[in-house]
Amino acid sequence: MRRTGPVEIVRARDLSEALRSLSEGGRALAGGTDLFVRMRQGRESPPFLVYVGELPELRGVREVAGGLEVGAAATHGELLAHPATEAYPVLRMALWTIGSPAIRAMGTLGGNLVNASPAGDGLVPLYLHGARVRVAGAEGEREVPVEEFVLGPGKTALRPGELVRSILVPAAEGCRAYFRKVGRRRALLIAVASLGALVWVEDGRIREARLALGSVAPTVLRPREVERALVGRPATPEGVADLRDALSSATRPISDLRASADYRRAVAGNLLLDLAARLTDGLTLR
Numbered sequence: 001m002r003r004t005g006p007v008e009i010v011r012a013r014d015l016s017e018a019l020r021s022l023s024e025g026g027r028a029l030a031g032g033t034d035l036f037v038r039m040r041q042g043r044e045s046p047p048f049l050v051y052v053g054e055l056p057e058l059r060g061v062r063e064v065a066g067g068l069e070v071g072a073a074a075t076h077g078e079l080l081a082h083p084a085t086e087a088y089p090v091l092r093m094a095l096w097t098i099g100s101p102a103i104r105a106m107g108t109l110g111g112n113l114v115n116a117s118p119a120g121d122g123l124v125p126l127y128l129h130g131a132r133v134r135v136a137g138a139e140g141e142r143e144v145p146v147e148e149f150v151l152g153p154g155k156t157a158l159r160p161g162e163l164v165r166s167i168l169v170p171a172a173e174g175c176r177a178y179f180r181k182v183g184r185r186r187a188l189l190i191a192v193a194s195l196g197a198l199v200w201v202e203d204g205r206i207r208e209a210r211l212a213l214g215s216v217a218p219t220v221l222r223p224r225e226v227e228r229a230l231v232g233r234p235a236t237p238e239g240v241a242d243l244r245d246a247l248s249s250a251t252r253p254i255s256d257l258r259a260s261a262d263y264r265r266a267v268a269g270n271l272l273l274d275l276a277a278r279l280t281d282g283l284t285l286r
């Protein structure tokens with residue numbers, strides 16, 4: 001139903017005040033780049049909004065033992081400007097592709113995560129790093145692995161009254177990072193398919209590979225059989241060529257306005273060859 005009047009926005013001063021308002025039926029609002037669009041389209045009509053974008057508990061980025069803790073309300077622009085994210089090139093590569101400078105200035109990683117779109121570019125690096133979501137609610141806090149947090153398009157493991165406080169991103173050292181998003185235009189593009197990867201190469205062979213695909217299944221996908229099959233292979237396009245079809249088959253895409261399911265499957269497989277081609281050029285991928 002399309003809303004005709006304005007919607008009330010509650011400005012919470014701290015986390016406990018925000019949690020109280022959420023438990024009364026409010027809906028979290030951070031940058032509004034997803035939520036306002038959905039409300040304008042009449043796809044959502046929350047009774048009132050609880051602005052969480054400036055809650056001190058949800059702000060900032062800090063280095064913690066073994067990784068990074070990103071406040072849910074950190075914007076993509078803030079993350080890209082923060083020196084601590086330099087050691088997370090796949091996160092930076094993915095965030096650079098989100099929207100436009102204006103969208104990156106407003107949109108947050110927490111909002112990208114809770115929006116739970118299979119095309120959510122911020123999700124791909126979170127899957128690759130095995131991120132954990134720190135959830136806060138009236139009962140206290142809990143941590144949920146990102147793959148258990150995202151349940152499907154627009155669906156998460158958040159319970160009523162809960163919010164995402166931060167995202168814990170474990171470090172990954174000594175690997176090469178890759179991210180490529182394929183779309184139908186050069187700017188403001190939504191992925192037809194995307195592939196992110198962290199690959200450890202030793203003496204020209206793949207020692208470990210983590211892959212995450214966007215826009216080819218109901219959630220971001222880690223094709224673990226293909227990851228395992230890559231181990232021990234020469235880090236060259238020829239060395240992995242026969243896995244192209246296996247990667248295509250691991251996807252479960254839909255056909256929509258942007259691309260057919262068959263096209264998405266083909267692009268996913270081709271991205272594996274593109275990744276391998278870049279492993280041979282001797283660069284640490286950025």
Ligand SMILES: Cc1cc2nc3c(=O)[nH]c(=O)nc-3n(C[C@H](O)[C@H](O)[C@H](O)COP(=O)(O)OP(=O)(O)OC[C@H]3O[C@@H](n4cnc5c(N)ncnc54)[C@H](O)[C@@H]3O)c2cc1C
Pocket residue numbers: 027028029030031032033034035036037052058072073097098099100103106107108109110111112113114115119120121122162163164165188189190
């Ligand atoms: C023109 C345009 C281009 C875009 N391009 C891209 C793109 O290239 N790639 C991409 O991935 N996305 C893109 N987006 C989508 C959007 O910008 C991102 O998903 C952004 O990260 C959403 O963050 P936000 O802070 O604006 O979320 P909001 O709109 O504020 O919220 C989104 C959802 O998350 C919930 N939420 C927000 N914060 C919390 C929290 N801390 N705890 C619990 N729930 C919370 C809200 O209730 C809502 O359901 C685009 C959007 C627009 C309008």
